[in-house]
Structure formats: structure tokens, C-alpha cells
Amino acid sequence: MLEIRDLHISFGDKHVIRGFSTSIPNGKIGVLLGRSGSGKSTILKMITGMLNPDYGEILVDGINIVGTPISKRGLGFVPQHQLLFPGLNVFENLAYGLKSQKWGREEIKRRVSEIAELVGVDHLLRRHPRNLSGGERQRVALGRALATYPKILLMDEPFSSLDESERKKLALVFRQIQQELGITSVHVTHSSQEAALLSDKIVVLENGVVVQEGNYREVRRFPKSKTVAKLMGIPNILENESQEIIKAWKLEPKGEEEKFFQVNPWELKRGNMGIECKVIAVTEGIAFLYTDGNFLSMIDDSGLNVGQKIKVERHPEKEEIGKVSQMQSRVGKF
């Protein structure tokens, strides 16, 4: 179990992390979600030992590791940029930690072949990193991190530099391996899709402070602020909170801490009344509309034409999380 209590760090006058606390139960994945500069990488650096907190505790299985040398923390790390040791082949990369820890030759061979099979690179063992694809390199990076039996696996946006299809595939491979090994993991990302696929728990960070935490469903359904809603990829948040739209569609304010207005795409329908919108684009049953400073999306199969002006009404129905995921997979983030 990883438990973090009241972590603080400042750089000069800037208070970067202010009282960060969370816990990730054994065998679960905690996702640190936040925009660039929110402080998520700084927290990761404090866990690794690259930075020492001004105040606070980081407990791994109940033992505070603040001040413990990096090599003694029992951590595995998968970096963002598919970094492998440049002069070593795949086998040597996987064996790196084992060799450093003076394992015997036969033990190393056995462990490397075990881990190579687990991450699916057993056919690439003699290859040099430069002859691997991005996805293969990241599999090797995962294998290298897992080889030494770490207590906690840290992942710093490991899929961000991969293409869309590879990213999803690899995220699922990671999830499967993590479940198989039952290793406690921290995953840093700014992608709500990765959070949806990988998280047992989401911790949303903003300016060094936790603004919301919970499981994906909870955070997705009840975002406390507009920032959290945007980070979670919730569609149709009104940028221009026009009273005409709010009134016509009878929108209720959302957000416990910061009020905002949002309408679900499946609640919008073409009608004779409502708000006039211009059709900007139409793709796979989804129409993208513009009205009064807001870009919105609507599920529609009625054959709208680009440039057409239509009236849009709202027919509230119970929110279904499945619909959101389905829409996201069809057209990406809104």
C-alpha cells in the first residue's frame, strides 16, 4: 500500500505542492490526473526520491521512505519517452537491475525470459533499442521496471508519445499485467481516456492541491468544478454561459465547488423550437454545432448537412455512463 500524508514542497517563493494526501490500496492503480504544471510530476519525483519534500510522509507498506536512498525504495519506473539504455540490447536492458543487484547468471536468464514473456518481447531479446517500435520500447521499459520485483510501479505518462491505436492497446496490456501481478501502481497522465481504462482511483490535481478524488464513475458523474469536468473529458460544457440557452434548455448548474453548465449530447434533439444552431460538421451519427460562443455535439442520424441552421431542443434523460464512453471511442474527446 502506498500512503502519502500532507506533502509540501516549495521552489523559492512558489508553493508547488500544498498538503497533498492520498492512499492507494495494495494491488490497485491510482491515477494522478491534472493539466501541465498542476504538480503531478513533482509528486512523482518526491516518491522516487529525486526531490525531497519540505514536509510530509510517503509510506510504502507503512514505512516512511522520505530520505531513503533512491535505490532502496523498492520502486519501478516507466518513463514518458520510451527511454532504454542506449548501448544495451533488449536482454541487457531487462537484466540491468538484476545485474546491478548482483544476481547470478542463471537466475538473471530465468527472470529475464519470464519477464520478456510477460510483456511480450521474448522474440526481441537480441534487438537493439533503435530497431524497436515505440510500443515495443515501452513494453521493454515496463519489463525492465518489473524485473526487480518492485513494491510500487510508477508510470509517468508512458503512452503520451505513442500513436492513438498503440496507446489504447498498450494501456490494456499494462492493465492486464498489473492485474496479473497485483502490483500497486501510480500512473500520471492528463488523458481522461487513460484514466478511464487504467484507474482504480483518480486523484485530480490543480495548482498542487487535490481538487477531487474517487473512482472514475464518481468523478465522471459528479465533477466538483469546471476544471475537473474538462479534465474528465465531459462534453458540452458551456464556455459562454448564455442565459438564453440556460433558460431554453432548462439547465441546472453543476459542480459542488464551482458552478458550471453542461448538457449531455444524447439529450439534445432537432426540433421546431429551442436554440438555433449551425451545423459545423457531421460524423458517424454525431453532429457538431455552434451557437452563441459554444461548440456542442449532438447524437443525430437524420442526415444533417454542413452549414445548415437547425433548432435544437433538450429532452432530459437519465445519464448513462456507457453512452459517454461509446461516444468518446467513436469521435475522441469533445
Add this chain to the structure above:
Amino acid sequence: MIMKLGGQFWLFPPLVFFLAFYYLPLFMVFEIAMSSMFAWQKVLASSLFTRFFLFTIYQAIMTTIFAGVIGTVAGYALAHGKPYGKRILSPALTVPFLLPPISILVGFVLFFEPGGILTSLFGLKFEVFGNPWAIILAHTLYNISVFAKMTESAFKTEPGDLHLIGEMQGANFWRRLKTITLPYVYPTILAASLITFLYAFNSFAIVLLIGEVKYQTLEVMIYIRTRLRLDFMSGAVISIIQLLINMIVVVLYLRYSRKEGAETEGGEYYQPIATRSIRLASTAFILFILILTWFPIISTFIKFFQSYEHATTIQRKQLLSGTFDYLLGTSPLRVIMNTIGFAISTGIIGISIAVMIVLFLQSSHSELNQYLISFFTILPMATSGITISFAILLLFGSDRNFSSLVWIFILAAHLLAALPFVIRSVLTSYGYVPEEMLGVSEMLGADAVRTFRKIVYPFIKKSLTVAFLFASAISVGEFGATYYLSRGEWITVSTAIGKLFNSRYTMLPLFFASLLSLLALSLFMIIEGFGEFDLKV
């Protein structure tokens, strides 16, 4: 179509320049060398050639090894050792490379000669003249900064995450040095080694003036054969041999300088925590190198002020009067004006040629053109100053106006020394101009000049300024070609020092050497101010 023609026009002036002052003269050298096999047999069978050829290689390798070891450790200390006062130490370490070799030489002799600082402070004796180790030491001091600056940049960009992983997995400092640092910086070390080798292999001033005929590089051999003995055939053969070796080194250099850091990009750079003792050790090491490299420079200033202080009023007045005109062929003031004139002209014409090449590339949209231009304009880097001058002399020397037009040939030789740096630096900045922007500008009907002014210029203006200053600095320090070609009043400060080096008048060469160092230092400080100084070509 009109625009295409317009674009191609811009290539014409640079093409004429390179053809007239480089490729055609060089062709003459080839022609003479190939005209008779006898010259080849004579040179290759000569024991003197074998001796000096081996010496040229030997001293270049030794210089590379010494400068490499000291400079690489200094680069590591600067990058990761967090020495105290790094803001001053780092640029101070670069200065010797920018100083003209002749200034270094004067300081070196003053530092090591009997009665010099080394003897008076430490009681140590070191024979400078006719001592091969003195040549190697002078070359080493001059080149430590190349290694230090180039490797500092490479060490600073090591991937931090990889070190973190290594540390997490229990790898100690030496294992991380072997598996992360060295694979990452070795192309840089190789590139710096090749450039140092090239410098020492083509060294002229230092070897000519302290080698005392006993020790010669191929460069000095070419000078003696062609300029003093007028043996053009064997001079041409030696030039070809030297050129071939230089070309191999330049090709290898270009290959390795492109490879730097190619495999592990991205993420934060490695910034290890430096303890107090590491910081102190780093500071001490850098200071030690600075003392070694700066003492000779400072010696020049001290010696000049000492001799000025002890001089009589008449002697002081003689400094810039016509007293030494018979030695120099002109007045000291004219020498200074020549130097400044050549420097400014080299800067202006150098960047003009670079701009014309950019204007051509802008409208050609061809990567092949860019590659060919890079290749053909960098070739002068593989040709020594003496070979270029010899080639110019072969092509134009028979003209009866040669002596009166010699300033044009000196300027051309300075340009050929500066252009590989200038063009490569400007083309690197030009590479950052988004191709789409050029396409959009062309689509909107802008001609080549307007596209250059509005789109390209903002991207390359900083590198143009730095290239101008750097070209001027190269011109100020150029020795070999000017020494070889200069006639009558067309001599520069550095060649004047060479002419006065062994004369009994010391105040004037000391004044010139101090002035040259000051000029180079000022140019360096301005370049540093732009924050774009890069020792790499």
C-alpha cells in the same frame, strides 16, 4: 517560373566566389601534382617527408589525447559538478579557443621562456624552441576548451529519467557512467577529437615559429617548399596528401556531429545533486585549467606593460611612428587598419553569401540542393590556409597586378576560412523555418526577397549576427594564408607579430599581441552576450 529563375539567380554570386577562389585554384594544385609521377616518387621516398608526416600525425594524436582527457573531465565538472562561479568559469574556459594561435604562442613563449613566469615563480625550466612537447603542450592548451565546451553540452543533456532508473535499480556511479553517460556522449567526444585532430594536424603558426625547422607539420612543409624554395611540384603533392587526410576527418566529423544525442531524446535532463566536496573539487579542477590556459595570455599583457613602463619616452613614441616600417613594410597603424578592414569585410561578405544561399534554398524546395550546398561549402574546412594560399598563388600569381590586388586574395582566404562556420550556422537556423510558412508565402505571391524579409529573417537574424562576429574573429586571428600571401603594405596584426617574432624589438610585437587578444576577447564577449556561441561547425 519567374520566381524560380529569381531564386536560382541568388546562387550565382556564391558559386562564382567558390569557383574562382577555391575550386579552380585547387584544381591547379591537382593538375601540378598529377603532371608528373616524379614529384610523387621524390616526396614519398624522402626520409624528411616520412619523418615530418609521422610527426604531424603523432603530435595531432597526442594533442587530441591530452586535450580530450582534460577537456572531457572539465566538461563533466562544468555540467554536473556545479563549480562555484560557473557563470564566469564556463565562458572563461572557452576564450583560448577563440584567441588567434599567434597570441597563444606569444603568451606561451613568455610564460615558459627563461625569465618567464614559470621560471620566476616556480623555478621550473622548460625549453620552448625545438621541443616537440612544447608544440604538443601549446596545441593542448588551445584545444582543451573545444572538448570542455562540446562535452559540457552533451553531459548537460543526458536523459535524467534513465539515470533515475539506473539508480532505482541499484547501479552505482561507474555502472551508470558506462551504460548511460558514455554511450550518450561518445559521438560528441569523437566529434571533438576529430576537430582537435584537424586543428593540430593543420597547425602552422605554432610549429613554424617554435619548431625551429627540426619539427615541421605538413602545413609548414608546404610553406617552406612552395614559398621559400619555390618547389611547387612537391608542395602540390604534399598538399594533396594533406587534403585527403583532412577530407576523411571532416567527413567523419560531420557524421558524428549529426549523431549526437540522437537515440535518447525527450524528458528532463540529468541533474545530479552535487555535494560541497564535489563542488569544491570541480571548482579547483576548472581553476587549474584556467590558470594553465590564461597565464600565457596574461603574461603577454604583463610583459607589454612592463616593457612600456621601462621604455624611454622616445621608445614609446616609436611604437606607432614610422620607426619599424622597414620591418613591417608599412606603418603599425596601417597594420591595425588592415586587420579591422579585413575583419569587417569578412563578416559582411560572409553573411551576404550565406543570405544569398538561403534565398536560393527558399525557392528551390529541394533537400538535395541543401545537402549539396552544405557539402560543397564545407569543403574549404578540409583545406588548410597554406594550401588555399598556394592554390590562389598558382592561379593568380602570374598576373602582373597580383601584388597590388593581393588584398582581394587575402580577403578571399579569410572568407574561405570563415564560410564553413557561417553557412552552417545560418543554415541550421534556416532549418527551423517551417516549410509550410514558405509555401504559404509563395502561394500568396511574395517574391524571394519579401519572403526572406518577412519570414526567414526573424528566424536567422540572431545567427547572422553571431556568424558576422565569428567570421570577423576568424579573420582577426587568421595567420597562415595572410602570412603566405601578404605583399607590401597588406599585412595584418597577427602576421606582423609573426614577422617581428624573432626580432630584437619586443615592445611592438607585445603591443600587437595584447591588442589582438583584446580584440578577440571583445568579440567573444559580444558573441557570448547573444547566448548562441557554439564551438561546433
